[in-house]
Amino acid sequence: xxxxxxxxxxxxxxxxxxxxxxxxxxxxxxQCARFAADCLALDSMVENGVDAAVSVPDDFADRVMRNLDxxxxxxxxxxxxxxxxxxxxxxNLGVAVxxxxxxxxxxxxxxxxxxxxxxx
Amino acid sequence: xxxxxxxxxxLGGNRNAxxxxxxxxQRPLFRFLFGFGLGPAVxxxxxxxxxxxxxxxxxxxxxxxxxxxxxxxxxxxxLALNEGARVRQRAEHVAVDEERLPxxxxxxxxxxxxxxxxxxxxxxxLQTLPETLRSTLLLAYLKELxxxxxxxxxxxAVGTVKSRIFRGxxxxxxxxxxxxx
Numbered sequence: 001x002x003x004x005x006x007x008x009x010x011x012x013x014x015x016x017x018x019x020x021x022x023x024x025x026x027x028x029x030x031q032c033a034r035f036a037a038d039c040l041a042l043d044s045m046v047e048n049g050v051d052a053a054v055s056v057p058d059d060f061a062d063r064v065m066r067n068l069d070x071x072x073x074x075x076x077x078x079x080x081x082x083x084x085x086x087x088x089x090x091x092n093l094g095v096a097v098x099x100x101x102x103x104x105x106x107x108x109x110x111x112x113x114x115x116x117x118x119x120x
Numbered sequence: 121x122x123x124x125x126x127x128x129x130x131l132g133g134n135r136n137a138x139x140x141x142x143x144x145x146q147r148p149l150f151r152f153l154f155g156f157g158l159g160p161a162v163x164x165x166x167x168x169x170x171x172x173x174x175x176x177x178x179x180x181x182x183x184x185x186x187x188x189x190x191x192x193x194x195x196x197x198x199l200a201l202n203e204g205a206r207v208r209q210r211a212e213h214v215a216v217d218e219e220r221l222p223x224x225x226x227x228x229x230x231x232x233x234x235x236x237x238x239x240x241x242x243x244x245x246l247q248t249l250p251e252t253l254r255s256t257l258l259l260a261y262l263k264e265l266x267x268x269x270x271x272x273x274x275x276x277a278v279g280t281v282k283s284r285i286f287r288g289x290x291x292x293x294x295x296x297x298x299x300x301x
Contacts, residue, residue: 013289014267014282015260042293046261049242054150057164061142064171065135083179 009035123188130178142171145189148262149196155246155258156200158207166203170196190269193262197255197273204251245295249288256281257288 002010008025009032011018018026026032057063081087121140129137149170153163173195174181181191246254252274259270260281271278 010282010286013286015263015285016267038293039289042289042296043261045238045296046242046246046292049239050151050154050261052236053239053243054147054154055160056146056150060146060164060167061139064142064168065139067168067172068135068138068175 005029005032008032012036012039124183127178127181127183127188130175138175141174141188145192148189148264149192152193152196152258152262153200154243155254155261156204157243157247158200158203162203162207166196166199169199173199186272187269189265190272193259193265194273197259201251201255241296241299245292245299248295249291253284253288253291256284257292260285 004025008022011022012026012032012035026036123141126137126141130141146167149167150163153166158166170192174192181188186194246258249257256270256274259265259273265273267278267281271281274281
């Protein structure tokens with residue numbers, strides 16, 4: 001069984017929103033208050049460190065769009081054939097062609113025989 | 121304009137909608153990739169590749185399974201891990217590129233040095249974390265993803281995400297304290 005402080009500290013670290021009751025606990029408990037302050041300091045240090053280092057070039061989006069043109073994606077056949085509705089349509093088309101061929105075969109094989117007096 | 125609408129527009133042939141998605145996610149993506157210690161040039165290359173792959177396979181994106189952000193960062197994580205492994209193999213030391221620091225307010229030389237040191241310390245501390253903890257922690261620092269979304273990207277339970285963040289921050293704090301000494 002976790003202590004209330006452990007539960008609180010896990011929630012603080014995960015960045016979960018604390019309700020009023022929990023906030024009151026953090027403010028009233030020396031250990032949790034210290035923990036929350038340490039966490040804030042760490043988060044702020046990491047975020048500032050990352051923010052200072054990260055700089056997105058102004059023309060980054062332009063370059064991405066130019067690369068898309070070079071790649072000339074259009075509609076990729078693999079993507080196109082991977083779509084569910086395309087697969088269903090193709091499957092139904094296959095069944096329809098199979099049925100038509102079967103009917104053609106039956107008619108071509110049996111009807112001429114019957115017309116010449118044979119027994120189907 | 122939400123992501124769903126923009127994706128619908130892109131699939132209908134409107135490329136400008138994809139540009140809006142790029143602009144929306146470029147900074148979080150760069151921040152995420154920074155933590156893998158790839159260096160500015162490689163980070164940019166990987167970020168470009170992430171968007172390129174996202175564009176190419178956008179028709180296979182299923183909004184019922186994941187949000188666009190989750191899907192995009194899953195691609196980014198995979199590419200960053202591959203690239204990170206390649207960088208480590210080449211054993212290149214990637215220094216923080218001071219030229220790319222924001223030029224806003226024309227910081228003094230002293231400011232630049234301090235900022236560069238701070239950035240370097242954070243990046244080095246992040247590199248000391250095990251890969252799974254680092255990736256989860258970086259996603260958590262983006263602030264744009266919920267714990268559920270992070271769990272989806274990391275293919276683990278929400279409880280595991282919380283525990284990784286907890287352990288990751290403890291290790292990160294220790295690493296930063298060590299680097300101060």
